[in-house]
Amino acid sequence: MVCNVCGQSEATIHLTEIINTQMIEIHLCETCAEQxxxxxxxxxxxxxxxxxxxxxxxxxxxxxxxQLVCKNCSMTYEEFGRTGRLGCSVCYESFDKALLPLIKxxxxxxxxxxxxxxxxxxDVRQVMxxxxxxxxxxxxxxxxxxxxxxxxxxxxxxxxxxxxxGRKKK
Numbered sequence: 271m272v273c274n275v276c277g278q279s280e281a282t283i284h285l286t287e288i289i290n291t292q293m294i295e296i297h298l299c300e301t302c303a304e305q306x307x308x309x310x311x312x313x314x315x316x317x318x319x320x321x322x323x324x325x326x327x328x329x330x331x332x333x334x335x336x337q338l339v340c341k342n343c344s345m346t347y348e349e350f351g352r353t354g355r356l357g358c359s360v361c362y363e364s365f366d367k368a369l370l371p372l373i374k375x376x377x378x379x380x381x382x383x384x385x386x387x388x389x390x391x392x393d394v395r396q397v398m399x400x401x402x403x404x405x406x407x408x409x410x411x412x413x414x415x416x417x418x419x420x421x422x423x424x425x426x427x428x429x430x431x432x433x434x435x436g437r438k439k440k
Contacts, residue, residue, distance in 0.1 A: 275302035277375055340364040396433050400426065 271281045279299035287294050298306070338347035345357035347365050356362065362369060407422040 271297050273297060273299035273302050274376060275299070275306070338365055338368060393433070393436070396429060396436075400429050400433070403429065 271284075273279045273281045274297050276299060279301065281297035282300055283298040283303045285296040285298070339345070340357055340361045341364055342360035343357035345361055347368055350356055350361070350365065356365070403422055403426050407419050407426065410416075410418040410422060
């Protein structure tokens with residue numbers, strides 16, 4: 271697993287904190303953990319951690335960062351950098367160019383995938399598998415890997431048929 275801070279070194283320190291039933295996991299390499307100090311041993315403020323992980327000034331190190339202001343709540347990108355909190359839902363749109371690299375760096379993807387609960391029914395798993403197969407097929411078409419696309423198309427058809435027959439039985 272790669273370090274959430276530098277994104278390059280292997281993470282050797284894995285921190286998990288549960289606050290109000292929400293689990294937060296942070297993975298750090300030894301160098302980044304030393305730079306951040308040992309405050310992690312007890313309790314840490316996730317927003318401060320997010321701000322430090324983001325190295326927000328480095329995300330957009332131009333005059334553009336100073337000019338980013340939310341059109342709804344008037345929060346500046348600089349304020350977000352200090353607090354690690356956005357002011358409102360419109361901030362995501364106002365700071366999108368600055369936030370996308372940050373989100374990708376922290377989550378390793380731009381789309382939240384979440385986890386399927388162990389007790390979730392097969393329907394949920396099948397829907398997620400279908401979504402993933404379609405995404406893979408789209409990517410394989412973009413890179414002109416048509417053999418793989420055909421294979422994925424066939425798997426999608428089988429899964430859709432399986433899902434259709436499963437619904438009819440209910």
